[in-house]
Amino acid sequence: MLRFIAARAGMDAEKILHAKRALTFIKPHRRIIAVIMGVMLLVAALGALEPLIYKVVFDKLGTNTGLQELFLAVGAIMAAAVAKEALNGFSNWLSWKVRLSVNYRLLDETTGRLHALPLSYHREETVGGLMTRLNHGINGFVAGISDLAFNILPGCIYLAISVAVMFRLDWRLSLLVVFFAPLPAMIGVVASHEQTARESSLLYRWGIIFSRFNEVLSGIVTVKSFAMEEAERKRFMGEVAEAHGIVRKGVVTDTKIGAAQSLVVMLAKTASIGFAIYLIHQGQTTVGTLMAFLGYQGGLFGPVNSLTGVYQTLRKATISFDIVFSILDAEDRLQDAPHAQPVDKVQGDVVFDKVSFGYNDERQILKEIDLHVSPGETIAIVGPSGSGKTTMVSLLQRFYDPTSGCIAVDGTDLRALQQRSLRQQIGVVLQDALVFNDTIRNNIAYGRPDASDAEIAAAARAANADKFIGNLPGGYDFVVGERGCRISVGERQRISIARALLKDPSLLILDEATSALDAESEVLVQDALDRLIKGRTSFIIAHRLSTVVGAHRILVLKDGKIIEADNHENLMEQDGYYASLVKHQYRGLLPA
Numbered sequence: 398m399l400r401f402i403a404a405r406a407g408m409d410a411e412k413i414l415h416a417k418r419a420l421t422f423i424k425p426h427r428r429i430i431a432v433i434m435g436v437m438l439l440v441a442a443l444g445a446l447e448p449l450i451y452k453v454v455f456d457k458l459g460t461n462t463g464l465q466e467l468f469l470a471v472g473a474i475m476a477a478a479v480a481k482e483a484l485n486g487f488s489n490w491l492s493w494k495v496r497l498s499v500n501y502r503l504l505d506e507t508t509g510r511l512h513a514l515p516l517s518y519h520r521e522e523t524v525g526g527l528m529t530r531l532n533h534g535i536n537g538f539v540a541g542i543s544d545l546a547f548n549i550l551p552g553c554i555y556l557a558i559s560v561a562v563m564f565r566l567d568w569r570l571s572l573l574v575v576f577f578a579p580l581p582a583m584i585g586v587v588a589s590h591e592q593t594a595r596e597s598s599l600l601y602r603w604g605i606i607f608s609r610f611n612e613v614l615s616g617i618v619t620v621k622s623f624a625m626e627e628a629e630r631k632r633f634m635g636e637v638a639e640a641h642g643i644v645r646k647g648v649v650t651d652t653k654i655g656a657a658q659s660l661v662v663m664l665a666k667t668a669s670i671g672f673a674i675y676l677i678h679q680g681q682t683t684v685g686t687l688m689a690f691l692g693y694q695g696g697l698f699g700p701v702n703s704l705t706g707v708y709q710t711l712r713k714a715t716i717s718f719d720i721v722f723s724i725l726d727a728e729d730r731l732q733d734a735p736h737a738q739p740v741d742k743v744q745g746d747v748v749f750d751k752v753s754f755g756y757n758d759e760r761q762i763l764k765e766i767d768l769h770v771s772p773g774e775t776i777a778i779v780g781p782s783g784s785g786k787t788t789m790v791s792l793l794q795r796f797y798d799p800t801s802g803c804i805a806v807d808g809t810d811l812r813a814l815q816q817r818s819l820r821q822q823i824g825v826v827l828q829d830a831l832v833f834n835d836t837i838r839n840n841i842a843y844g845r846p847d848a849s850d851a852e853i854a855a856a857a858r859a860a861n862a863d864k865f866i867g868n869l870p871g872g873y874d875f876v877v878g879e880r881g882c883r884i885s886v887g888e889r890q891r892i893s894i895a896r897a898l899l900k901d902p903s904l905l906i907l908d909e910a911t912s913a914l915d916a917e918s919e920v921l922v923q924d925a926l927d928r929l930i931k932g933r934t935s936f937i938i939a940h941r942l943s944t945v946v947g948a949h950r951i952l953v954l955k956d957g958k959i960i961e962a963d964n965h966e967n968l969m970e971q972d973g974y975y976a977s978l979v980k981h982q983y984r985g986l987l988p989a
């Protein structure tokens with residue numbers, strides 16, 4: 398059945414495969430679906446009974462039937478209607494149960510996959526666009542498979558019953574009705590090609606619109622500082638108006654299609670009434686048969702249309718299936734190897750062995766990096782902007798794999814380790830520390846949600862954050878606002894240092910802030926950092942002279958190569974690139 402409808406819907410082999418795979422989402426609910434179908438069967442039978450009762454009533458009108466019999470007939474119609482509604486309500490409740498559980502599983506699988514996919518995937522996607530597509534994909538997916546599960550079979554059953562009863566009543570009138578019945582559906586099929594193309598193009602547009610909108614809201618400070626609010630609003634509304642233009646055109650098309658379908662239904666009714674009146678005049682049929690026919694005819698176009706609806710939903714659903722499966726099947730080149738080892742506790746011995754890397758084939762960012770870092774050593778990485786400093790520490794976290802060469806921690810290639818357990822051993826403090834719109838407590842405990850209040854407070858103390866937290870209304874329960882907008886830059890940095898201290902990692906990656914803080918904040922942050930670095934293998938993308946001077950070794954990275962590597966005194970003596978950076982330092986910050 399699915400293959401037939403899918404083939405009529407112009408679906409290629411891949412789309413048919415997607416539709417089949419989509420059906421596996423409802424497979425676990427097959428028992429409930431069987432019950433729903435049984436209930437729907439009863440509803441269809443009750444629906445088919447109604448016109449027959451009308452026939453009896455109208456045929457008896459002409460005879461000297463007692464009022465009692467008529468009341469009985471009306472009572473039977475009412476009882477059938479009540480039973481139908483009750484059964485409909487029950488099957489509706491059951492079908493929502495299935496829908497919600499399919500929705501839950503889809504969200505679980507897609508969001509799980511999105512969290513698991515490597516950075517390279519997320520860098521190519523926009524958050525707003527992805528959210529729009531995901532939302533549409535999930536809703537369309539659930540609607541699609543619900544239609545497949547709950548509309549096709551009842552529609553067919555009702556059709557079969559109606560057609561059988563109609564032919565028993567009067568085959569001539571039936572032929573007339575059967576001739577007209579498929580016409581509205583055929584009109585719907587013709588329209589569905591345009592409708593799917595429209596749906597697809599709208600989805601693409603909304604994705605672009607909301608991806609920009611998301612960027613604008615995330616970067617509202619920049620938008621406001623450049624006084625671009627009005628320009629952004631106009632751009633947004635302009636794009637929305639264009640999308641609405643497509644919707645408007647679609648509404649015109651859909652209205653024309655709807656009108657054409659209604660006209661055909663009217664034509665069918667008029668033709669059968671005319672033909673039936675002729676037959677009644679000829680004494681070949683009865684008024685009751687005509688009334689029953691009109692009932693069946695009305696009821697017949699419903700299921701035929703709903704089957705067309707299934708066809709249209711299926712076409713639209715293929716877009717949703719594509720979206721969902723493109724996420725579930727997105728290639729993850731960084732997946733853990735089948736026998737990847739978990740990491741318990743690392744010593745902190747790190748080796749870069751002839752590591753080369755490029756984000757794409759066109760350009761090598763790191764070229765044959767050789768480096769051996771001993772446990773507890775502090776490495777400061779300096780170099781011009783774009784020289785590959787961030788890339789180097791991204792490789793250490795295995796956000797990307799080297800193009801050639803290998804990186805090993807405690808003698809094991811990163812590719813042989815389970816990524817999650819590796820990252821649990823690495824503490825990261827970024828220059829623009831990401832804090833979530835949550836309490837101070839939860840922000841510090843991010844990465845160790847099981848930490849006790851005492852441990853959280855100890856980490857905050859060691860990060861010189863306890864005093865400012867104590868002054869906040871609610872203390873540790875203070876909610877910091879989106880991206881920490883309700884606390885200062887220096888406070889954000891100390892929260893992120895406390896977070897790293899609580900995690901107690903053996904390896905540390907620190908991307909030092911380039912902007913100078915006020916003197917007091919500077920001292921507090923530096924003191925907290927010194928405490929964090931102590932005893933851990935640390936890689937610091939350094940901008941402050943004080944940090945670089947205190948490091949065991951300084952790596953100078955230029956054009957993807959380590960051109961100098963030694964401590965501060967020796968590098969100054971060599972009077973090379975590093976010495977020139979130090980000479981040009983300004984207020985304790987090295988030039989970029």
Ligand SMILES: Nc1ncnc2c1ncn2[C@@H]1O[C@H](COP(=O)(O)OP(=O)(O)OP(=O)(O)O)[C@@H](O)[C@H]1O
Nearest residue numbers: 520756757762780781782783784785786787788789
């Ligand atoms: N996802 C990416 N895709 C393609 N190229 C990238 C990507 N990320 C960074 N690059 C490029 O790689 C080069 C090195 O970037 P990287 O961020 O490692 O430099 P950096 O030394 O940390 O610079 P900065 O000091 O300015 O932060 C840059 O030229 C950058 O344009």
